[in-house]
Amino acid sequence: MSILSKFSFKDQAFKLRENAILDAATAVLGSKGYDLMTMDDVAGAVGISKPSLYKHFKSKEELVGQAMIRLLEGAIEQIGGLPPHFSACEKLEALLEWALRVRLGGGLPFLPSTSPHVRDMLMRNFKYMTRVLKLNRMLESLVKQAQKDGQLDAALPADVILFSYYARTCDPAVEFLQKFSKMADDDIVRHMLRVAFSGIR
Template identity: 25%
Template sequence: MSRPTWHERQRQFREDAILDAAYDLMLEQSYADMSMDELAARVGISKATLYQHFASKEDLAVNVIVRSMQRTEEEIRSVDPALPAIDQLKQAMQRGIERKANTWATRMMVMPTTVVQHPRFQAQHQHMMAEIAKLVEAAKSEGDVVNDIPTPVIVKALSSLFRNDYEEALRASCCSPQQFSKALVSIMFDGIRTGREAKEALGQD
C-alpha cells in the first residue's frame, strides 16, 4: 500500500479538525442549532471548503456520530480478552457509559430521522450490537448469564444504557462519571437487593 501524499494527509487533517469542531458544537448547542457558517469559522476555513469535505449538514452529522460510535466500540474492544466474558461485558459497558457521561452528550442524541436511518449509522449500530451479542453469548456459555432470556433482549436492554440522558443524574448524585457508570452497570448486572456494590462504586463504604 502506497503512503498517502502530502495533499491527502492535509485533507485528512482538515477533515478531522472539522469533525472535532462539529462534535463540540453539537454538544454545546444541538444538531438543529449548529450552523455550517459557524462551523467553518471555528475551523478557520471557508464554507465552500467545508462542503468539499461534507456534501450536507446531514452528511456531516452522520460522520460525527459514526466516529463517536466507533470510538465507543474501541472502548469495548480494549477490554482484556483473558477476563471471563461477563467481566468483559461489564467493563465494556462501564467504559462506554463513562465516555458518554464525561461528555454529557444529551444533545448529540437528538438527531433527525434521516441521520438515524442513514445506512452508515445503521451499519455501525448493528456492528456494535453484534460485538455486545458475542460477549453475551460467551457469558451464557460460561454459565454467567441465564439462557432463558433471548440474547437480542439482553443486548437491547444493555444498549439502552448508551442512549439515556445522564446529565441531571450526574448533577444530583455528586459523583464522578467513572463512579456513576460503575454503579449503573452494577445495578444492571447485579441488581439492587443489597446495594453493596453500588455503594462501593459510589465510594460510600
C-alpha cells in the first residue's frame, strides 16, 4: 500500500467517524436538547472515548454548530437537486416533505427556536449564518415566485408566508402524531403537507 493510499484511507476513516459523531449528536439533541446533552452522551452513542471525540470537536458548542450547519447544507442540497420543471410551490412542498421525514426519523432538532442561548451561540457562528442566509434567500425567492404564479396568496406579505413555512418544520404536532396517533409516518407527512399548503378550512 502506498503512502498516499494510507493517508487517503485514514482521511476517509476520520470523515466517517466525524459523520457518525454528527449523527449521534443530532439524535441526542433531538431527545435531550442542548442544555442536557453532554459530550459523554455523544461519545457513548458513537462508541468512542471522550478524548477521541475531542479530536474532532473541541467543545459542545462547536459540535452542535457543525451539526446544525450539516442540516442547513442538507436543505440547500435538497433544493438544488429538485427537478427543474417543478414549480416554485412544488419545490417548497418537496423541501417541507424532506424536512418532515428527516424530523420524524429524529434527525432534525430545531434548536434555535427553543433556546435563546443556542440561538445566540449559533448567531456568532459565521459558517452557520452564511448557510442560514443562503437558505433564506432561496426560500424567499421561491415564495415570491409562487405568489407571482398565483399558487400562494399574493395578498399576504412574503415574510408571513416564509416564517409560517419555517414554523411548519418545527410544529410540535408532528411529534404528538407520531407518538399518540396510529398513523404511519407517510400519512403524517401527507396530512401535515395538506395543512401547510391547503389549510384546515
